[in-house]
């Protein structure tokens with residue numbers, strides 16, 4: 128559990144004052160006088176706050192940012208300790224929600240607070256929390272005085288950090304309890320805490336299971352992101368928590384989107400609350416400094432468009448939202464390998480707590496050139512500094528989710544941009560946004576900047592069973608998520624082309640979605656999802672390990688062969704060949720991207736996106752057509768090099784041209800395609816041969832590599848004087864590697880001894896597979912966060 132100590136104890140030793148009896152008495156007297164003054168001021172100034180809170184403030188900015196008011200924290204009737212904490216954290220003037228909500232909360236009223244994302248709601252509830260306990264002369268012997276409930280671990284951790292900062296001068300203890308850690312470890316400390324920041328499940332678990340921990344004398348409860356807490360299915364948990372809290376408490380409930388089900392929770396948890404909705408009458412429900420755009424594109428274009436977007440914005444700090452954990456995993460692993468430009472990170476609910484916290488902190492610390500792939504766990508409340516772009520690759524489940532996702536940028540006084548990818552069938556979501564006072568502009572990608580990575584993805588998947596598996600899972604989980612969406616007006620799984628989608632992920636075949644899918648049984652799907660959600664972390668980990676092991680076994684032989692081939696090539700052709708053609712091409716593409724980046728025309732002019740003309744805006748926007756540019760990669764004799772090999776580059780007029788990428792493509796074509804006319808004449812013939820040639824090519828090449836591999840080993844063994852395996856699979860001196868690839872002589876491979884290879888027998892070079900670094904990451908995370916989570 129993270130915990131905050133006492134104000135005096137936290138200061139450096141030299142500065143700590145050992146107070147004598149007189150000094151202690153004086154200090155106590157001064158505090159008593161302060162408390163009395165505060166009570167009087169609160170009675171006089173805060174009781175009549177309702178009217179003021181509802182109107183837009185004096186001195187509030189008309190446009191831009193969360194509207195800092197003309198009111199200062201120092202003018203509030205709050206303790207010197209809190210003021211010093213605020214000053215230390217550089218908070219001087221209040222935002223609207225703060226000047227609206229803090230006075231009635233100090234007065235003791237229940238609050239329902241609603242204000243745009245990034246407008247400072249955290250301080251609006253933390254200041255009343257600290258003050259309530261201080262004014263009640265709360266001590267660590269009094270038990271739990273305040274609880275703050277947050278829907279996600281990241282948000283809980285962040286609230287706790289703010290509390291630690293502004294509460295540093297108080298002599299109150301605070302802890303942060305979230306799932307994913309040992310309950311026993313927390314149990315010893317939790318009973319001594321005055322304030323807790325917690326996720327609902329963990330809080331209830333402690334209330335139920337921790338000896339000596341109870342909340343019977345709780346003074347103040349905060350429910351942050353209340354609507355999300357309900358969305359996450361925590362209603363029952365919240366009801367159980369509320370049942371264990373005293374009725375005579377103060378309750379504060381906050382979100383950027385308070386309506387619908389939240390009001391039901393409000394009725395159950397709050398008593399005649401003051402509703403503070405500072406941006407209720409504003410023309411926009413999102414920050415004025417946020418520029419929001421959307422583009423219509425077919426499902427199969429999403430990966431290319433995202434990749435190209437990241438390449439064109441490689442120096443920016445970007446958050447990319449997708450629907451499911453599996454999509455996050457796939458995008459992260461694939462883009463990590465294909466290197467769009469910015470560093471890539473991943474954040475989702477299937478990561479361990481330590482890994483999540485490590486990524487969270489790393490993304491916080493990065494100022495630029497980074498893209499975080501995540502699910503909605505990062506959509507609420509988290510305050511990553513200086514995010515330039517929020518990209519929503521998949522349509523969110525509703526307007527509220529949209530508002531929270533885009534709210535990760537343009538926070539406080541900073542500006543930000545967002546892009547939403549919508550499928551043609553989801554186009555009406557843009558109208559829903561407009562109706563809900565969210566202004567989005569139609570844009571499209573500049574076609575000369577969109578590059579196809581399908582062939583690279585296909586090669587990547589062909590070479591790595593791990594990533595192929597992730598692609599299959601991403602495919603299935605996305606389709607399931609679309610099918611489970613409630614709003615059937617927007618989400619139509621039938622409108623999606625599975626074949627094109629699978630191909631866009633680099634998959635050669637459409638993955639099997641199972642019998643449930645074919646039966647169209649949504650209930651089975653829903654139960655499956657629920658069951659998965661309810662699985663314990665241990666079960667999930669076990670399954671994950673099992674699946675990984677299976678994949679590893681499957682691909683070990685293939686990897687060995689590839690490595691063998693690489694080594695052979697290196698030895699044979701010298702150092703020059705070490706960098707493969709594909710890699711050289713990647714480097715040149717990266718260089719082209721660098722130039723594009725250097726040419727970045729600045730904030731307003733986007734190098735990748737352009738507005739859609741008004742008339743086009745009304746009509747469905749046609750997806751960029753690639754048919755005219757489709758090129759099949761051919762050898763000089765016209766045979767296909769690779770079935771999935773497509774190099775598609777767009778020119779402004781829809782044909783390939785001018786960009787450095789296009790030039791690069793041109794070079795490749797001239798190297799391999801031969802003259803333009805020849806190519807055209809070969810196309811028809813090649814189309815017929817393509818499928819068969821490709822698979823037989825692969826088989827032959829694998830068999831050839833295997834043969835070479837075997838030959839070389841035999842030679843090495845004979846040089847070392849070891850017994851050489853005979854053709855009939857007789858006695859062998861060493862274990863031969865099992866292989867999964869088709870071989871001209873499969874019988875011999877089957878006869879290989881089944882004993883485990885020793886350390887020395889394993890291939891010298893072993894590629895690390897997906898997730899191999901998990902242990903290291905955990906270690907790193909623990910050492911980085913050691914102090915905090917010890």
Ligand SMILES: Nc1ncnc2c1ncn2[C@@H]1O[C@H](COP(=O)(O)OP(=O)(O)OP(=O)(O)O)[C@@H](O)[C@H]1O
Nearest residue numbers: 220221222244245246247248249250383508510539
């Ligand atoms: N009075 C203030 N002066 C300066 N900075 C402030 C002030 N209040 C809040 N901030 C800063 O504004 C940012 C957003 O604040 P906060 O996270 O509380 O927003 P929020 O309204 O809770 O957003 P969300 O709805 O996304 O949870 C933070 O970086 C915070 O430090």
